[in-house]
Amino acid sequence: MAIGEDGPGGTGRNTGVERLMLGFSNLRETREQRPMVLTGGDGVFVIDEDGRRFLDASASFYCAALGYSNERLVAAAHRQMQAMPFYVSAQQRTVPAVIELAERMAAMSPIRDAHVAFGATGSEANEFALKFMRYRNMWRGQPKRKKMISRLGSYHGGTLMTAGLGGSKTLHDSFALPMEDHLLVSQPDFFNNGLPGETEDAFCDRLIAELEQVIADAGPEEVGAFIAEPLSFSAGLVIPPKDYFARVQAVLKQHDILFIDDEVITGYGRTGRMFGAETLGFQPDILCSAKAMSGAYFPISATIIDGDIYRDMEAHSDMQGMFAHAGTFAGHPVGAAVALEMLNIVEETDLPGEVTRKAPCFARRVNALADHPLVADVRTIGMAGAIQLKSEGAGAMAAGVLEGAAKLLATIAQDHGLIIRVTGPTAMIAPPLIISEAEIDQLFDTFSVALDAVTEQVNAAG
Numbered sequence: 001m002a003i004g005e006d007g008p009g010g011t012g013r014n015t016g017v018e019r020l021m022l023g024f025s026n027l028r029e030t031r032e033q034r035p036m037v038l039t040g041g042d043g044v045f046v047i048d049e050d051g052r053r054f055l056d057a058s059a060s061f062y063c064a065a066l067g068y069s070n071e072r073l074v075a076a077a078h079r080q081m082q083a084m085p086f087y088v089s090a091q092q093r094t095v096p097a098v099i100e101l102a103e104r105m106a107a108m109s110p111i112r113d114a115h116v117a118f119g120a121t122g123s124e125a126n127e128f129a130l131k132f133m134r135y136r137n138m139w140r141g142q143p144k145r146k147k148m149i150s151r152l153g154s155y156h157g158g159t160l161m162t163a164g165l166g167g168s169k170t171l172h173d174s175f176a177l178p179m180e181d182h183l184l185v186s187q188p189d190f191f192n193n194g195l196p197g198e199t200e201d202a203f204c205d206r207l208i209a210e211l212e213q214v215i216a217d218a219g220p221e222e223v224g225a226f227i228a229e230p231l232s233f234s235a236g237l238v239i240p241p242k243d244y245f246a247r248v249q250a251v252l253k254q255h256d257i258l259f260i261d262d263e264v265i266t267g268y269g270r271t272g273r274m275f276g277a278e279t280l281g282f283q284p285d286i287l288c289s290a291k292a293m294s295g296a297y298f299p300i301s302a303t304i305i306d307g308d309i310y311r312d313m314e315a316h317s318d319m320q321g322m323f324a325h326a327g328t329f330a331g332h333p334v335g336a337a338v339a340l341e342m343l344n345i346v347e348e349t350d351l352p353g354e355v356t357r358k359a360p361c362f363a364r365r366v367n368a369l370a371d372h373p374l375v376a377d378v379r380t381i382g383m384a385g386a387i388q389l390k391s392e393g394a395g396a397m398a399a400g401v402l403e404g405a406a407k408l409l410a411t412i413a414q415d416h417g418l419i420i421r422v423t424g425p426t427a428m429i430a431p432p433l434i435i436s437e438a439e440i441d442q443l444f445d446t447f448s449v450a451l452d453a454v455t456e457q458v459n460a461a462g
């Protein structure tokens with residue numbers, strides 16, 4: 001198509017992306033402005049089509065734990081491609097890599113007597129967990145026990161069912177999501193949700209009372225599962241009060257409600273332990289993993305379930321003659337081979353231990369931003385940090401600058417060679433876990449330059 005011939009509804013400019021719909025982007029913007037197009041990677045850096053290098057402080061949706069040029073993961077994919085590029089794992093057939101990966105993941109997960117079902121994406125891992133909960137409860141003669149509790153602001157996926165977990169009313173309404181089995185509770189975000197004068201303990205008491213009330217109102221025998229990320233990144237890196245998860249778990253146990261632990265972001269060392277449940281101190285019934293599970297080099301996910309749940313499911317499948325669930329690419333051989341090599345690397349290099357070793361250096365740089373005039377709060381754990389910007393300031397708000405300060409920060413940071421992700425007023429910093437201390441310094445030096453540039457614009461507007 002020649003320039004200016006970009007079809008009906010076009011802009012007259014050919015950006016080369018008129019037919020592409022990009023998620024979490026403004027569709028019109030994608031059509032009118034060429035997005036960042038990445039053609040290469042080198043450690044924690046990515047390289048765009050114009051040869052510009054960016055330090056990726058987002059690890060691309062918190063995925064690329066080993067960065068963008070790990071030869072071992074590439075070689076593992078290549079070996080599997082040559083040996084057996086694909087076979088579906090279903091109908092009493094599978095491949096060796098899938099068998100071995102299930103063994104290894106069952107052994108290393110905090111789930112008791114674990115059994116593993118694979119998927120392709122994090123959304124699938126969570127959706128399958130919910131499906132399995134229902135399948136089990138049908139077997140147990142509890143067809144009504146299928147309601148799901150999640151926390152507002154959380155993100156558990158993009159399918160019709162998972163999109164209704166967490167999120168916001170605007171999101172639920174805009175896609176007309178089926179919400180009849182969804183129950184929503186507050187995020188354990190003391191900084192943003194605590195009441196004036198409330199202590200953190202009193203805040204936690206209030207959240208537990210809310211959870212109990214939601215269960216009582218729904219009818220405890222109709223609630224099947226509670227799903228949470230150990231740390232909600234979508235809600236701005238919410239680090240819960242210290243007793244929160246232990247107390248949530250106690251309430252769930254009392255009502256026989258399953259605890260689904262969404263470790264899609266937090267798994268594989270991000271928090272300094274293999275899984276966030278270990279860092280935050282709780283014992284889930286089901287654990288969902290994806291993203292860093294293959295270093296993100298190939299789509300694969302896992303739903304890891306407790307032995308008691310498995311036995312009910314096995315009995316149900318026995319009664320029916322088969323477990324009527326599968327996915328063509330659930331446990332793709334190449335993904336499984338890459339995930340096995342990822343596990344080898346994680347164990348050989350003690351990736352969680354490395355995160356713990358580098359965390360003080362990372363935290364020092366996050367915490368140093370706390371006194372910045374534009375910063376309202378900072379939060380950090382392991383190799384993850386959040387810098388929440390102030391949202392008040394009359395003049396700057398009127399000029400629309402403070403409202404969009406975090407977005408502006410991301411744009412200016414990108415102009416300076418740094419990719420960050422923002423969620424609401426919060427800048428999220430979660431680079432590949434292999435980042436060196438020198439690169440951590442480079443990251444925060446650039447971030448500070450961008451933050452000062454935003455502050456200048458805010459001051460000029462205010």
Ligand SMILES: Cc1ncc(COP(=O)(O)O)c(C=O)c1O
Binds near residue numbers: 061126155156229262
């Ligand atoms: C915590 C969490 N759960 C689930 C998902 C969904 O994973 P996917 O995008 O692979 O479907 C995401 C994706 O960002 C996530 O952050």
